Amino acid sequence: MMQHTKSVLIVVVLTIVLIACGRPTVPDSYQTESRPPKVMPDYTDVTVPANICPLNFRVYEPGKQVAVRISVGDLQYTYGDGMKVLIDENEWSTLLEKAKGGNMKVEVFVNEGNQWKAYQPFSIHVAKEDIDPYISYRLIQPSYVAYGQLAIAQRNLTTYDETDIYNNALVITPETGQCINCHSYQNYRTDHMMFHMREGLPGTMIVEGNQLKKVDLKTPEIISAGVYPAWHPTQNLIAFSTNLIGQSFHTKDIAKVEVQDKESDLILYDVTKDEVFTVSNDSNELETFPTWSADGNTLYYCSAHFEYENDSLKDAEIINDYRNLHYNIYARDFNQQTHEFGERRLIYDAASENKSATLPRVSPDGKYMVFSLGNFGCFHVWHAEADIWLLNLETLEAQNLEALNSERSDSYPSFSSNGRWIMTASRRDDNNYTRPYIAYFDAQGTCHKAFELPQRDPEFYTLFLRSFNRPEFMTEPVGITPEQFAAEAKKDARKVKYKTAPND
Template identity: 50%
Template sequence: MNNNTEEMKSRKTSYTQQAAASKRAALGLLLLLSLCLAGCGRVEVPAQYGETPKLPAVYPDYTHVTVPVNIAPLTMELTTPAEDVVTRYSYAGQEIVCGGVKAQPDIDEWKALTAAAKGHDIRVDVYARQQGQWTHYKPFTITVSPDSIDPYISYRLIAPSYVTYEELTINQRCLENYDETVIYNNMLAANDSDGQCINCHNVQNYNPDRYQFHARQHHGGTVIEYDGKMQKVNMKNDSILSAGVYPAWHPTLKLLAYSTDQTMQSFHTRDIDKIEVLDSQSDLILFDPDKNEVQTILNDSTEFEVFP
């Protein structure tokens, strides 16, 4: 009986300690959230400030631009040195006030503001504190078009260098909220001895189910995806300069035109960081994926067909 009593007391003490710990954790979380909310709430337009007729130097430069109504929040930062910055986006009584050198509007607030300002202008006021004094720059506007932009864009993400070419991905970004996903990760198929590069990804008439891209060097070829069917081809033969290079889909038919090229790099003598890629020869071909057939379109040795 005594053993059972002691065990019950021990359990009760343990439960009490766990409950107290949980309560402290919950209170800590609430305190943290309240501090975060208070920090957002403390961002206010300065009560006293001087005026300047200059527009603020912001990057990216969004002064007097027109944007589609469904664009993601326009993040920008003041490039002029400042101790603190307040940025206000406003239209017809609605406003978003951001604190800090980089203005990052909340996505829900931004969507509400752009929806209200559709077909009109959002006013942007930038205030900067320099040497303890606030200055209000000349306001500028962002025109909100009632038209929407296609929500997705794809691109090759690679370092701006002519030395590194293997560490890259083909990515997709949503222009409505900045969500980014990887379509193809080149590092998954590469290694030290057998490297490869991927390039020239191209989609037929904005249809993500119909696309192509090239793989160079190890396991090289052109990958073509068309309505769920994928194939890998090598268009190079003795009668053409190279495998397909720069692609162009037919708008509706299952046909692709390519340039074939002999390319080279050219370095600037006064600035070693600048480089050009030039063609010494170029022709045009047509590829039919169903027939796996290549036809020559133009191959005049005296012409650069990629520069019509």
């Protein structure tokens, strides 16, 4: 009797295990569709790195069950969980390894009623070059003045693991909300990094090795504390813009909000000496978005020319003229020994084309610059027409990176540390929520179709109501814990000293 019960139990357990591990079978007979299936995220014909986590997706075709065969040569696996395709991580690694420098073939079969349909297969290309294993971003609801639930998070691209670098829930109270923004790293490493905190417990958090310090970058001589940062690639220096930022609301346009700088300048902060000096503060120029060349000898930035007619009506003037603000890209040589800056020179003239160039970033080999180009203004995350452009720094010729772009806002581009991947913050999914898209940028300077940051659940982006802001590549995770940041955040910020610029 006992023996019989035991046998039954074993059979039941095995059956459950088999059902749980069961794979869908690719049908023998089916109708064929002459088009690829509609899948979300759209991973059709994208190029991915060989160290990326599985590209799980959902099929949006009529039907209730999908069978997907992914193959590289004679190696093949089938998947299907309802209409979702959830790929085993180990099998995916094997597929990637085998397809490195080549392609994976993805065949999609959908069961609609009792009839199977086979869609035109698509490919996933696998590049030879890896991608940095980590990225970080700010997770923010697309709100305008409220900022509960703000976090800077880091994501392991080789897995789906995401952890908080810092979360404002660790310190905020109803009396003191806290905005956090503008995380930045020196040369993709996290032992020299920073981010800002505003409103509650304000200050700029600086990491130097294992040391943390919170500084107050506002001095009477400058218009605001540091805003948009750029760590010098080799020195303990951070270039910042200082900005007086305002926002107004569109009454009808689906762009919803217009963020403008009423004033902006550039400063340089010496992290070791806790000193700042002004780099540029022309009252008729709105200088912003500094970024360094790979060798650290040039500071690039954007600037728009704007002359106020009446100082007491600045707000009204800039709001009324919001469509006529056009930013160009400029460069200034930097002497790393004396910290002197050279004269500014025009790198990209967007204004002459009634366009506005923002957020420049230079490739690690120094050959290229990517930037976001829109019709006007500086806050392209809300500008649907904004696209990522590529500037050849030798010829100064620019081109639209069409493979990377969409009909919606594409902004905040950045290069991976090996220069082979370009990431952008894109609103192509729904025009409101920013998602990271990554494109392969090959050695010939050609950009390939971008893929959306993969998530374990393919429906993740539908339900997730926060934007991925300022996506940045990192070569390693941040070593400081959120609790350590929170403890430092509660301390008073150290005041920095203002000094005269070496040029003056």
